[in-house]
Amino acid sequence: MSPPSVQSILERDRLQDLFDVLHRRGYTVIGPTVRDRAIVCEALRAASDLPEGWEDVPEAGSYRLRRRPDKALFGFTVPTNSWKEWLHPKRLKLLGAGRDGEGNLHFTPGDDAEPPKLAFLGARSCELHAIAIQDRVFLGGTFVDPHYAKRRANVLIIATNCGRAGGTCFCVSMNTGPSVDGRRTPFDLSLTELLDDSGHRFLLEAGSQTGTALLDELPVREVTTRELRAARTLLDNTASQMGRSLETQGLAETMLQNLDHPRWQQVADRCLNCANCTMVCPTCFCTTVEDVTSLTGDHAERWRRWDSCFNLDFTWMHGGPARQSARSRYRQWLTHKLATWHEQFGSSGCVGCGRCISWCPVGIDLTEEARALRAP
C-alpha cells in the first residue's frame, strides 16, 4: 500500500534546507548544474549550484542553452547525461587475480565498496521510467546484477515535474510523462516548480515514508487550492508542448515486418556509428569486459565498461564481427529499442526523453525513422 499523499509548499529561499536535510542524512545530492554550456547532472554542494535562469533548446543534432526571463531552477528539460551512470557505472572493476610466492592463483574481489547514499534531485518522469526499465533489466531476471542492486538500494529519488517540454521531447507518446506518477514509478519526494506573481516556490509531495519524514524536517506550509490548480495547468501545458511524437500502435510489428525496408540503408548512409545515441540513452545498458595485466605478469584485473551495439567489437565472435554494416547495426539498435525490447523486458526500451535525437552529431531522429518505416 502506498503511503497517503502529503503535499506541501517549500519557498524558493528555503530550498537550501532540502540540501541540508539530505546532507545531514548522509546523502550526496546529484542534480543539474551548468557546465560547458550545457545542463549536466553531477554532485551538487548547494542549491546555488542549480541552473538558475537557464533553459535548454534541444533540436535534432543540436543543443543550446539560453537565458530565461525568470529565475527558474528546473526550467530546462533533461540534462545531457542520464542518471544511469550512478546506478550502472561507466567503468567497474569486477575482480583481480594474482599469484602468490608459491605460484598459486588467487582471486580478489573487484569493486565491493559500499556505494555512497545518493539523492537524485530533479529526475523527470521519463527518467524515472528509464530507471524502472533498467531495474527490470538488471534486477528482474534470473541473474541479478549485484553492482546495480546495491547502488539502486542506496538511492533516494526527488522527482521533478516538467514545466516545459523541449523540441526533442515525446514522453506523451511513450506514456512516460510529463507528470510523475508514484503508482507507476515510485519516488520519495516529487517537486513541481511554481513561479508566478505569487512568488517562486515548490510544490512537494511525499511518495514514500522517507519522503514524508523529509517533509517533516522542512520548513513547509500548506498548499492552497490555487497552487494545486496552477501545478495541474502547468503540467497540462507541458503535455501539449511535445516537440516530437511517435505512433507506438503496432510499431513493433511494423518494424519487424520491415527488416529489409530501404529506409535502413538511407539512415545508415547518414549514421556515423559513433555510439553517441547509446551512450546518452537512459536505458541502453550494454557493456564489454576487458582484462588488463601487470608488466610482471603476476597480477591481472577484469573490468567492465560501457559498450555500444554500434561498435564492431560488440558482435565480434570467431572470425569477426557479426554486424559489419552500419545498416545492420542501426537496425539492431532501433528494432531492439522499439520492438524486441517488449518481448525481452515487457515494455518499450524508449522513454521519449529525446537525448538520442539531440546528441546525434548528424541529428538522426528515431521518431522520423520509425515513421518512415511505416511507409511502404
Added chain:
Amino acid sequence: MPPKPKLAVWKFASCDGCQLSLLDCEDELLAIADAVEIANFAEATRHFEPGPYDLSLVEGSITTPHDATRIREVRAQSRRLITIGACATAGGIQALRNFRDVREMASVVYASPQYIDTLATSTPISDHVKVDFELRGCPINKRQLLEVILAFLHRRKPLVSAESVCVECKLRGNVCVMTAHGTPCLGPVTHAGCGAICPAYDRGCHGCFGPKETPNTAALAAQWKTLGASPAEISRAFRSFNGYAEAFRIESLRHE
C-alpha cells in the same frame, strides 16, 4: 630463467615523438627494462645489440629509397613488428607531398634540389612489409604503448579499441562540442585512444588517431557544411597527420 625478449625501436621519417612516449613511461620504465632487453633504442642509449629481435617498434614513414630497403632489413630481423604513430601507420604529415609534385616542392624549398634523394610519396610501413599491429596516434598514447608491449609479453590481443572518440568523450563526461557548441569535430570518425583530450578543452577533435573502424566521413563532412565549414576547411581538416589514411584521403579529395 628464460632470456628476456629483445626489444628494438626503429626510426624512419618522423619527429621522434612516438618513440619518446616509451621514455615518457617514467613510472613503468624500470619495470619495462626488467621485462625486456632493450637491444636497440637510439633515443635512450648508444648501446646496440645485433638482431634478431623479438619485438620491433617502428616509428616513421617510408620517404626515401634507402628507407624502403632498410624496412625490409628490419622486418627480416624482427619476430613481431609493431608500427607506432601516424607516420608509420598512415604516412604522417609528410604524406601531404602525396597530393602534390614532390620535385616541384623540393625545387622551391631547397637551394640545390639535385642533392635530394627522395621518393614521390610518403607511405606507411604496411605498404612495404607485413605489420603485426598498428598503434595509432600523433603522438601515440603511452598507456596504449604500454598495453601493446604487455599484450606482446603475455601473448594476448592488445586492448586497443577502434571505436570513435565520441565513446571516450562520453566516458570522460565531456559535453559534446559539436552538438552543444556547433564546433566542427572529427571525433565521430576518429579512432579512440587519446582519451578525448581536445573536446575536454572545448575544441573539436583534430583526428590525430586517424580513421576509426567503419568511418562515415561523408556524413560527417555534410554536417560540417551545415555548421558553416567551407569545402577548403573540410578538406584541410581531413588532410592532416592522417591525411593519407584511406578514408581521410578520399574525403579530403572530395572537398578539394
